[in-house]
Amino acid sequence: MAKRSTASARDPTGCQPPGAVALVAFLMLACLPVSGPEESTRPDSQAQGVVQGTDAPGDGAAVALVARRTxxxxxxxxxxxSGALIAPDVVLTAAHCLALFGEAGPYEVFLGPSLPPESGAPGPEGRFVRVTRAVAHPSYAPATHAWDAALLRLATPVEGVPPYRLPGGQDPPLVEGSLVRVVGYGDTKDAARPSGQRRQGLLQVTGVQAASFQAGPSPAMTCVGDSGGPVLGGPQGNEVLWGLTVSGDVACRSEAVQVRADALADFLQPFLDEAAPPPAPSPLPLDALCQEACATDAECPAGLLCVAAGDAPARCLLPALQAGTYGASCSEDAACGAQGVCARLEVEGDDACRCFTPCEAISDPLPSNGGSPSVSGGGCAAAPGSLGTVALAVLMGLLRRQPRCRIPAGRSKSDSA
Known part of the structure; x- marks a missing residue:
């Protein structure tokens, strides 16, 4: 039976990345129903969206997980x-949602009723927030979706949006026959209502296990893109987050499978209790990134990673761009000259978008008789005209956020999965 995936094979720059088909195929194979460690695998299910649902204007804590816009x-x-805000700076989602880019991948979450059609500011009804850390459950089993949960740390706390309430001892137990409400941004099976809209619907619990539960339509059903979204129960005004959507039948008609939030307590609480990290040291200047090497991500301006290619010095860069420098604020590529693009360092703010110029596009100002220091390529492999051709999915498959990220010498950024 065919399987569906919640991820896109396209690079956020609009390029179709080499090797992305293999990565997406892997993600599609991961879309099997969840089960606890003691439960059997069923081969006829897939990842999940809200079909036969309605708009969900009141669910501000339901978020969309998106690839970071560069x-x-x-x-x-x-x-x-999809995902669920469980603390001002913490989102709970499904672990298989990280399969394409990995835990160190470039992520943002969107809070609002509808994803904007382009990367510009979404307006007063929504906002993007950058993800600084993603952690999958240590016992997550992709083949069965057991413990299919992940936590995301946001760059800034979300104000004015009450997080979903986690189950407590005062809540009645989840039992077969209970009605639950699902929320997500996924497929609606209605061409007039595309994915990217926050929707809700009722399901009825059909089976309960120690780490998961199943539900059928009443009359709604989750579908592709709703993975990681909240599954809620209890009276209106005092709902509890009973679980998150992880899989279901291929037609999005008969079965949805959820991971139980109360079974995740040992995973959730330590992450929620983590102390804020110490203030980062002053980062390298944006206009000197072709000259200055880095050793850790903490030395890079917010949103940039410290990456090395082969034996070249590590440089601060955006995942989908080569090493380069950042200049004046901008709103479009036309403001950045023939060899520059308007790149997004942060998701909002006056300085979020800056003109980016790749290292190799910067002429060497060092004359034979001295002068200013030479600006080397610093590991840049692409000519200015090929900006964005390095596939984000492939590049992020190579990047592992250690104290120092390194791409193996002798290999290009596009020949490894």
Missing amino acids: RCAGEPPVLLC
């Missing part, structure tokens, strides 16, 4: 999954 104009957000 361009400031003309780049529609790429929906990966």
